[in-house]
Structures are given as C-alpha cells and as structure tokens.
Amino acid sequence: MRPFEYFRPSSLKEASELLVRYGDGGHLLNGGTDLIVRMRDGLTLPSAVIDLKGIEQLSRIREDEESVYIGATVNLNQVGRHETIGKSFPYLAEAALSVGSKQVRNRATCIGNLCNASPLADTATPLMALDAVLEVFGPEGEREIPIRDFFVFVRKTSLKPGEIVKGVRVTKTAGQGVFTKLARRKEVDLSMVCMTLLKAEDGWRLSYGAVAPTPVRLPKTEALLNQGAALEEVLSCAVSEVKPIDDVRASREYRLEMVKVMLKRGLEQIEKGGAVS
Amino acid sequence: MSKLTVSFILNGEEVEHETLPNRTLLKMLREDFDMTGAKEGCGAGECGACTVIMNGQAVNACLVLAPEAEGSIIETIEGLSDGTHLDPLQQAFIDNAALQCGYCTPGMIMTAKALLDENPTPTYEEIKEGISGNLCRCTGYKKIVQAIQSVADQNRVGHGND
Ligand SMILES: Cc1cc2nc3c(=O)[nH]c(=O)nc-3n(C[C@H](O)[C@H](O)[C@H](O)COP(=O)(O)OP(=O)(O)OC[C@H]3O[C@@H](n4cnc5c(N)ncnc54)[C@H](O)[C@@H]3O)c2cc1C
Numbered sequence: 366m367r368p369f370e371y372f373r374p375s376s377l378k379e380a381s382e383l384l385v386r387y388g389d390g391g392h393l394l395n396g397g398t399d400l401i402v403r404m405r406d407g408l409t410l411p412s413a414v415i416d417l418k419g420i421e422q423l424s425r426i427r428e429d430e431e432s433v434y435i436g437a438t439v440n441l442n443q444v445g446r447h448e449t450i451g452k453s454f455p456y457l458a459e460a461a462l463s464v465g466s467k468q469v470r471n472r473a474t475c476i477g478n479l480c481n482a483s484p485l486a487d488t489a490t491p492l493m494a495l496d497a498v499l500e501v502f503g504p505e506g507e508r509e510i511p512i513r514d515f516f517v518f519v520r521k522t523s524l525k526p527g528e529i530v531k532g533v534r535v536t537k538t539a540g541q542g543v544f545t546k547l548a549r550r551k552e553v554d555l556s557m558v559c560m561t562l563l564k565a566e567d568g569w570r571l572s573y574g575a576v577a578p579t580p581v582r583l584p585k586t587e588a589l590l591n592q593g594a595a596l597e598e599v600l601s602c603a604v605s606e607v608k609p610i611d612d613v614r615a616s617r618e619y620r621l622e623m624v625k626v627m628l629k630r631g632l633e634q635i636e637k638g639g640a641v642s
Numbered sequence: 643m644s645k646l647t648v649s650f651i652l653n654g655e656e657v658e659h660e661t662l663p664n665r666t667l668l669k670m671l672r673e674d675f676d677m678t679g680a681k682e683g684c685g686a687g688e689c690g691a692c693t694v695i696m697n698g699q700a701v702n703a704c705l706v707l708a709p710e711a712e713g714s715i716i717e718t719i720e721g722l723s724d725g726t727h728l729d730p731l732q733q734a735f736i737d738n739a740a741l742q743c744g745y746c747t748p749g750m751i752m753t754a755k756a757l758l759d760e761n762p763t764p765t766y767e768e769i770k771e772g773i774s775g776n777l778c779r780c781t782g783y784k785k786i787v788q789a790i791q792s793v794a795d796q797n798r799v800g801h802g803n804d
C-alpha cells in the first residue's frame with residue numbers, strides 16, 4: 366500500500382475540512398471493504414485516509430413514527446438484524462444480509478455500499494424503491510439528496526467536494542416487497558442482477574441493479590403495472606428500460622432474460638402474499 | 643507519512659504499539675506481534691483465512707487498517723488456549739480431523755468461536771451459513787461442520803437442551 370496520512374476526526378466538520386484540504390487525495394474510510402481492497406490493488410491511491418468511525422453521531426439507527434434513519438457507520442449486519450427494519454422493510458434487511466460474508470458485513474456499511482456507487486450495490490435497489498433520502502453534511506452546510514439523484518455513473522455520485530453522507534432516511538411505507546439477488550454462488554458473491562419490487566399503497570415500484578451504469582428505477586414498467594397491463598407487455602417494457610453489459614459475471618443477453626424472470630417471479634410472490642422473498 | 647501509536651487489547655493484554663498507517667491489521671499482527679495464526683489467503687475479504695475477533699465480531703483482518711485497531715479488543719487464535727488447555731473448538735477440530743493442510747484452520751476456528759459466542763447452540767444449517775465466509779481447499783467442509791456441531795452439542799447438553 367502506498368503511504369498516506371491517517372486521520373480519525375471526531376466531528377463531521379473536522380472530517381469535511383480534511384476532505385477539502387486534501388482534495389482529490391482525500392478519501393473517506395467507512396467499513397473499508399471497498400476502499401481497502403482498491404488501495405491494495407493500487408486502484409485508489411489516497412494521500413489522506415479519513416476514518417469516519419470516530420464520529421459518534423453516525424453510529425446509530427434511529428426511528429420515529431414516520432421514518433427510519435440509518436447512520437453512516439452502521440454496518441450491514443446491524444441493518445439486517447434491526448427489528449423495525451426487519452418488520453417494516455424485510456426486503457432491505459434481506460438485501461443487507463446478502464452482501465459478502467458475515468465478516469464482511471461486520472465491517473461494511475450501508476452508506477459505504479451506496480457511496481461506492483457500484484451498479485450492483487445490493488442495498489441500493491430496496492432504497493431506490495423506497496425513495497430514500499440521503500442526509501449530507503458539507504462545507505456549505507447540510508442538504509438532502511433523494512436517492513434517485515444520488516447515483517450519476519459507475520462509481521460516481523452527486524456529492525460535491527467536501528461532502529459526507531451522514532445517513533439515509535426511509536419513510537415507513539405500508540406494502541409488500543421482494544428483494545431478489547441472482548448470483549453464481551449462494552454466499553459471498555456479487556449480483557449478476559438484483560431487483561426490488563414493491564407494492565406500496567400508492568402503486569408499484571420497481572428497481573434493478575447490475576443492468577445499467579447505476580442502480581435504476583423503471584418508471585414506465587411501474588406505470589404499466591399500475592394500469593394492470595398484461596404480463597407480456599410489462600415484461601418487455603422492463604427489458605426496454607435497462608441497458609446491461611457483458612462482463613465476467615454474466616452476458617448481456619442472460620441479464621435481459623433474468624430481468625424478466627425475476628420480475629415475473631416477484632409478481633407471483635407478492636400475489637401469493639409473501640412479503641419476503 | 644507519520645507513524646501512529648495504537649493502543650488496543652490483544653488477547654487480553656493491553657498493548658501500545660507504533661505503526662505506519664499503510665498496512666493492515668493482519669500484517670501488524672503477523673509481523674510485529676509474531677502472531678502468525680491468522681493467514682493471508684486472498685488479502686481481499688474473500689477467503690476468511692485472516693479472521694480475527696474484533697470487539698466481539700468476526701472480521702477479516704486483511705480489510706482492517708492497522709490504525710483502526712485503536713481502542714479495540716482483538717482476539718486471535720493464539721489467545722484461545724491458556725497454554726495448557728485447548729479451547730473446546732480446538733480440541734473438536736483435532737478429534738474430528740477437521741483439517742488437512744491447516745491453512746484455513748485459525749480463521750475457521752475464530753469464525754466458529756464468534757458464532758458460538760453469539761449462539762452457543764446453532765443448528766447444522768446455521769453452522770454452514772455461519773462459516774460461509776471461510777474457504778477451505780482441502781477438507782470438503784464436512785468435518786469442519788461436524789467439529790463445530792460437536793461443540794454445539796456439548797453446549798446443548800450444558801444448557802439443559804434448550
Ligand atoms: C469479499 C467481498 C464481498 C462483497 N460482496 C458484496 C455484495 O455481495 N454486494 C455488494 O453490494 N457489495 C459487496 N462488496 C462490496 C462492499 O463490501 C460493499 O459495497 C460495502 O457496503 C461498502 O461499505 P464500506 O463501509 O466497507 O465502504 P468503504 O470501503 O469504507 O467506502 C466505500 C466508498 O464510499 C465512500 N464513502 C464511505 N462512506 C461515506 C460517507 N459517509 N460519505 C461519503 N462517501 C463515503 C468511501 O470514500 C469509498 O469511496 C463486497 C466486498 C468484499 C470485499
């Protein structure tokens with residue numbers, strides 16, 4: 366690993382100032398399961414590593430009557446085993462527990478999963494379906510970013526220099542949802558395609574991962590589902606709304622086929638009343 | 643780049659140690675503390691050979707930076723036996739011949755230890771799932787699961803069959 370300075374600030378302000386001071390060389394360290402692997406492979410060469418885990422206020426899950434808020438440094442096992450998340454958003458809990466191994470999830474965070482902005486980030490599709498909101502701290506103060514506006518491209522988010530995600534907020538929504546992850550192995554493998562299908566009070570919500578440069582919502586397909594269109598029409602619309610590529614894990618053709626299969630099965634499951642996949 | 647002092651508890655002993663930040667906890671344990679039980683298999687979180695217990699949770703030591711150890715409690719395979727008596731898991735691995743080359747064993751045992759600390763009486767399925775972050779190239783896993791199962795069974799008897 367190339368040399369760098371390590372910082373463990375205890376406030377967001379301090380962390381943000383360090384980020385600004387080091388510019389492109391400053392990298393936030395959360396669970397490190399993406400960043401440390403990239404540093405080891407020489408893909409990211411930080412001049413400063415700014416560890417967020419010393420900032421107390423980021424380490425908790427909070428909830429009130431309307432919403433649940435996951436702090437930036439909360440790990441994926443904590444998300445997956447949280448009582449309210451398990452009850453209100455079982456598909457989010459399931460997505461969290463589908464990442465890596467137990468050891469990886471004891472370090473990896475949900476916010477790191479989002480900020481890493483991989484097209485296959487497993488916790489992204491449930492949060493997209495839930496219209497989650499990211500709470501952000503930056504040099505110019507605080508702001509909120511709806512998750513739809515957060516992912517810009519592969520590994521690129523709409524965060525500005527010096528900005529840090531404090532946490533992600535989801536509104537408690539009545540409804541049934543299904544998370545499906547298709548991978549080559551049952552454990553410790555990345556998604557070839559992942560999907561969240563949610564039947565909320567105000568209609569259907571559908572999102573996919575690993576079929577475009579960012580995780581995506583499929584608004585046209587959602588509209589067809591809301592109109593009660595025929596299954597064939599719904600499925601071909603879904604395929605028209607994604608742009609998968611060939612890569613080491615799967616071909617474009619296979620992914621397109623799986624987009625249909627996963628949606629069809631998801632619809633069947635929700636019809637049967639199964640809230641969890 | 644400046645050296646940092648990290649203070650943490652390693653196998654029950656308080657340590658204060660100087661290290662450069664650009665290395666992993668795994669490297670620091672192996673090179674500075676001569677604790678070579680935890681192994682580097684993949685160095686990227688995939689194999690579990692480097693598993694240690696940090697604040698009660700199994701983690702891949704290859705994905706933790708040395709300075710992140712500050713203020714933590716670290717347990718490694720070296721701390722399991724008291725020098726005379728083996729931990730029940732260590733004994734069970736011997737009794738069940740749950741190893742061949744042994745490369746995966748320290749990580750496997752630490753993962754199993756974290757699992758049993760959390761749930762002393764896991765089912766067969768829970769054990770299989772619990773060790774799914776640890777790869778073994780030799781044994782085919784069967785005997786490893788059996789070994790852990792045998793300790794779970796002892797615990798079950800101890801807990802009055804709950
Ligand atoms: C063996 C293995 C298996 C894996 N399997 C999966 C899988 O199945 N599915 C999956 O989706 N991923 C998987 N991953 C990838 C990774 O574990 C996840 O993406 C994880 O959630 C990242 O979180 P982290 O806290 O470790 O992020 P880090 O590595 O700490 O950070 C990731 C990126 O986000 C930035 N960042 C972190 N926190 C913030 C913040 N608060 N504000 C702004 N930027 C921030 C960092 O600077 C960095 O660029 C796997 C990784 C490994 C090593």
Ligand code: FES
Nearest residue numbers: 683684685690704
């Ligand atoms: S060496 Fe750490 S998981 Fe393989």
Ligand code: FES
Nearest residue numbers: 742743778779780
């Ligand atoms: S005993 Fe050889 S890798 Fe497991």
